[in-house]
Amino acid sequence: MIAEQKSSAIAEESPGVFFDLERYPIDKPNDPVRANLVKSCRQQLAETGCARLPAFINSEALVAMTGEVVERLSQVDKTADWQNPYLSEDDETLPDEHPVRQFHYRKNAFLCRDRFAEGDWVDRLFSRMELLNFVRDCLGLKQLYHYADPMSGYLINIQEGGETFPWHFDTNEFTISLMLQQSTGGGVFEYAPAIRNAESENYDAVAAVMEGGEKDVIALPLNPGDLQIFKGRYALHRVTPVEGQRSRYMAIFGYTESPNVISKASRKLKLFGRCLDSHLEAETLEVTRLDNLRD
Numbered sequence: 001m002i003a004e005q006k007s008s009a010i011a012e013e014s015p016g017v018f019f020d021l022e023r024y025p026i027d028k029p030n031d032p033v034r035a036n037l038v039k040s041c042r043q044q045l046a047e048t049g050c051a052r053l054p055a056f057i058n059s060e061a062l063v064a065m066t067g068e069v070v071e072r073l074s075q076v077d078k079t080a081d082w083q084n085p086y087l088s089e090d091d092e093t094l095p096d097e098h099p100v101r102q103f104h105y106r107k108n109a110f111l112c113r114d115r116f117a118e119g120d121w122v123d124r125l126f127s128r129m130e131l132l133n134f135v136r137d138c139l140g141l142k143q144l145y146h147y148a149d150p151m152s153g154y155l156i157n158i159q160e161g162g163e164t165f166p167w168h169f170d171t172n173e174f175t176i177s178l179m180l181q182q183s184t185g186g187g188v189f190e191y192a193p194a195i196r197n198a199e200s201e202n203y204d205a206v207a208a209v210m211e212g213g214e215k216d217v218i219a220l221p222l223n224p225g226d227l228q229i230f231k232g233r234y235a236l237h238r239v240t241p242v243e244g245q246r247s248r249y250m251a252i253f254g255y256t257e258s259p260n261v262i263s264k265a266s267r268k269l270k271l272f273g274r275c276l277d278s279h280l281e282a283e284t285l286e287v288t289r290l291d292n293l294r295d
């Protein structure tokens, strides 16, 4: 199929191929069910920083996407590193027990966007405008764009037995995740909602959670097909170590409040061990933050 025919076939594809439109009529902007879903998500996000939409994706689409991941397992980018919750350098001027000085081992793998092609299931789902518009409304934003990064606009996080993603804060305001496959055991998403805010790092509470304090920590049950909207800049969060034969596959869809956002080379190299020319160009651009948090 030539490229133009392929693009128009994708544009004409029914959203029902991907979404359970009975339960989630995200394609109908004026549907009261959609309005209630948006309201419920906004409420969950305001209360805990996390909204879960169970069985959001059809099982046929889920099977197809999981198959695409399995076919590409030889192309994953694997990295391992010691990281603190701020993904920052150590600061020897601080006491030993300070959270900035708590480094945990992260080892996992990503199947990046550039391993997929236009027309693949994962790529088509990411491109759906109903999904972007629904996420925009749930987040209460006026504008939202597809993250333009050629490697991590969307990607699949793959965690095998023994692998973990330790406690951290995100540098981005929100993350949209779709569970494709849950691990045999472990692999539980845990988070401490609103443990910090734009004015305060609240280091004592962060230290308490990292030391194993379960107070204020929520474990979110996720099943294949569940969509999660998460605000991870203020919520400390982690994925507990994966156990057993079956790996955990999580698709992460990137959206940005400004158009044409591409991340810097240094960040790509740290997470994936490689980058593209467009990331080297982005390295020279200044990025400013609206808060004074450590990152």
Ligand SMILES: [Fe+2]
Residues within 6 Å of the ligand: 168, 169, 170, 232, 237
């Ligand atoms: Fe995160």
